[in-house]
Amino acid sequence: MPLPKLDPSGRDIEYRQRSFKEISRIVYTWLFINDAGHREMDRDILGLDPLSSKGWQSMGVLHYLGLKKEFKGIFFNIDLSQAIDQLKSDEQNFSFIIELLEGTSTEYSEALIRSLYEERKSQDRDFEEHYKLRLRELEGTDGRSNRTQSRKEQGILRAILFRDAHEAECAICQKTLPTDLMVAAHIKPRSKCSVSERKNPNVVMPICKVGCDDFFEKGYVLVDSDGVIQANPKMEYSSELRKILNKIIGRQCTHFSKDTAQFFEYKRN
Numbered sequence: 090m091p092l093p094k095l096d097p098s099g100r101d102i103e104y105r106q107r108s109f110k111e112i113s114r115i116v117y118t119w120l121f122i123n124d125a126g127h128r129e130m131d132r133d134i135l136g137l138d139p140l141s142s143k144g145w146q147s148m149g150v151l152h153y154l155g156l157k158k159e160f161k162g163i164f165f166n167i168d169l170s171q172a173i174d175q176l177k178s179d180e181q182n183f184s185f186i187i188e189l190l191e192g193t194s195t196e197y198s199e200a201l202i203r204s205l206y207e208e209r210k211s212q213d214r215d216f217e218e219h220y221k222l223r224l225r226e227l228e229g230t231d232g233r234s235n236r237t238q239s240r241k242e243q244g245i246l247r248a249i250l251f252r253d254a255h256e257a258e259c260a261i262c263q264k265t266l267p268t269d270l271m272v273a274a275h276i277k278p279r280s281k282c283s284v285s286e287r288k289n290p291n292v293v294m295p296i297c298k299v300g301c302d303d304f305f306e307k308g309y310v311l312v313d314s315d316g317v318i319q320a321n322p323k324m325e326y327s328s329e330l331r332k333i334l335n336k337i338i339g340r341q342c343t344h345f346s347k348d349t350a351q352f353f354e355y356k357r358n
C-alpha cells in the first residue's frame with residue numbers, strides 16, 4: 090500500500106527553533122501513536138502550555154516536513170524497523186524522516202557509536218588503543234568513570250582528532266597545548282546534528298578549553314565563509330574582552346575546509 094503524499098508547507102519558523110531530538114520525538118509520536126494531538130505534543134514533548142501554544146509549535150514542525158493529517162498514526166501497532174522498511178520501499182524520498190525516527194531510539198544511538206568506532210578501527214589499526222587512552226583522559230579530567238553513550242562518542246572523536254598525541258593545536262588560537270586542555274568540539278551544535286552528521290568526523294574540531302571553546306560555542310567569535318575568524322557583530326564586547334579576542338580575530342581557522350564549511354555555515358546562521 091503506498092504511503093500518503095508528503096506535502097511540505099515551506100514555512101520553517103517553528104522547525105528551526107527545535108532540536109533534532111524534539112523533532113524526532115514529534116515525528117515519532119505523530120506516525121506511531123493512534124490519537125496523538127498537536128496540543129498534547131506541545132505539552133508533553135516541548136513542555137509548553139497547550140492553552141497558549143494551541144498545538145501550533147508541533148504542527149508547524151510536522152507541516153514543514155510535509156506530515157499533515159493523512160500521516161497521523163499510520164504506523165500504529167507497527168514496529169520501528171518494519172515502518173522504516175516501508176518508508177524505504179516507497180517511491181517518495183523519506184530518507185530524512187527515517188533519520189529522525191532512527192534518532193528516537195537508543196538502539197540506534199548505540200548503533201551510531203558502534204559504526205563510528207568500527208569504521209575508524211578499519212582505517213587505523215591502533216585506534217582501539219587510542220580510544221582507551223582518550224576514555225581514561227576523560228575520566229581523569231572530570232573524575233567520573235561513567236561510560237555513557239555521549240562519553241563514548243566523545244572518546245571516539247578525541248581518538249580520531251588526537252590519536253596518541255600528548256599535545257594538539259587549537260583550531261582557533263593555534264596554540265599547542267596538552268590534550269587534556271582540549272576538546273573535540275562540535276562545529277554544528279551536537280543537539281542540532283542528525284544521526285549521519287554525528288557519524289561524520291568532520292563535524293568536530295580540536296579547540297582549547299583555555300578560552301576558545303567558550304568563545305566559539307557562545308558565539309563571541311565566528312568563522313566566516315573563507316575560514317577567517319571574525320568578531321560577531323551581534324555581540325557586545327567589553328574592552329578587556331576585545332583585547333583578548335583581538336589576538337585571534339583575523340586568523341585562519343586551521344580546521345576550515347570544503348568538508349567542514351557547511352558546519353561553520355550552520356553555526357554562523
Ligand SMILES: [Zn+2]
Pocket residue numbers: 259260261262263264296297298299300301302
Ligand atoms: Zn584556543
